[in-house]
Amino acid sequence: MVSNISRVLLDGALTVSVLTQQDGAYGFAKNHHSTLEARFAPQPSAFSLCLGLQDVFIALFLVLLILMTVFGNILVVLSVFVYQRMRTFTNFLLTSLATADLLVGLVVMPLSLLDLLHSRNWPLGRLLCGVWATTDVLLCTASILNLCVISLDRYMAITSPLKYPRTRSKKMAAGLLSCVWLLSLVICSPPWFVPGWGLFTQYSNHDLTSANLTSFYASTAARHPFACVYSPSVPYRIYSALGSFYIPLLVSALEAMSRRHL
Structure with missing residues (x-):
């Protein structure tokens, strides 16, 4: 520092x-x-803990939210792995969702709190700025895809109650969850490898003139001299939005429509 x-x-x-x-x-x-x-x-004073009353309340709320997130999801994970009767296909899917949310509480939210405590002046450097942003996208995408898989599993259990138990196994659960996490990694990783597809950086006032920023990100970095700014390109925004939101939304919509025709 x-x-x-x-x-x-x-x-x-x-x-x-x-x-x-x-x-x-x-x-x-x-x-x-x-x-x-x-x-x-x-x-x-760029990295000093200079907080207003509003920031103090937000920080306390975040601390409480972090504790609740971590404690609640640890209980879910432990209940499945400790009690053998809980190790069902559906519970494995729920455990994957709880794991994603647990990692959000352990990694993403504490760093958000640290950023708040330093008045939005990121103290950990450019590399960790990118790691933080990527981890956030990875875990949020994994949560969404896990919910999508869980909803499809419930749909199959309702529409095929006799066939469902025979087609669900631990190997199938492992395969589905591997696909969920692999797809989440594929969605979040291009900014590190594809030129022009993303920008993870830590801006200071003196290099704003040469930065390729939108007006919103430029104003954010100008207000906070050492802000951790995540400024993805338009192609990556479209790519990640399709994989993280619109395709799962389409799957959920089709599932809801098919349920109404049962």
Whole structure:
């Protein structure tokens, strides 16, 4: 943390002469004194825990939500693995859903709380910014796909009550859940490998001019000098939305329509 602040201060010392000649595109300066003040004043407090009353209430709510999420989903997972009678096909699907939600409570939500406590100034660097965003997409997609598989399983149990028990096995559950998690990984991973399909980064004020950002993300990064900004490209947004939302929505809609015709 100290090295990050020192690096920013050193960069400010090297670039201050350039900044004083510019128009203050981000509200920095009209003269040398205000430029120095705007450039250096925010940096020492960039990672300080400066919270308003609203942020305190949000933080307390998030802590409570994290504890409830972790505790509740641990109970679900343990109940299936401890009690042999609970190890049914449907319960394995529910365990996969609980595992995804448990990981959200253990990984994604604590980092969101950390981001809030640092006033939206991300303290963990560019790499972990990308890992955080990718993990969020992965686990949310896995939760949605698990729900989709569970709904299809319930549909088959209702429409084929005699055939259903014979076609459901632990191997089939393992295969379905492997497909769910693999598909979730395929949906969330392209920004790391496909050029131009995603942007995970940690912006500071001095590099906003060269960043390829939409106005929304640019304004977010301008308000928070070290914000962890997830700015995916339009093709990836379409790709991920289809896999994470619209295809599962279509499956659920078709299932609901078929139920009405029973």
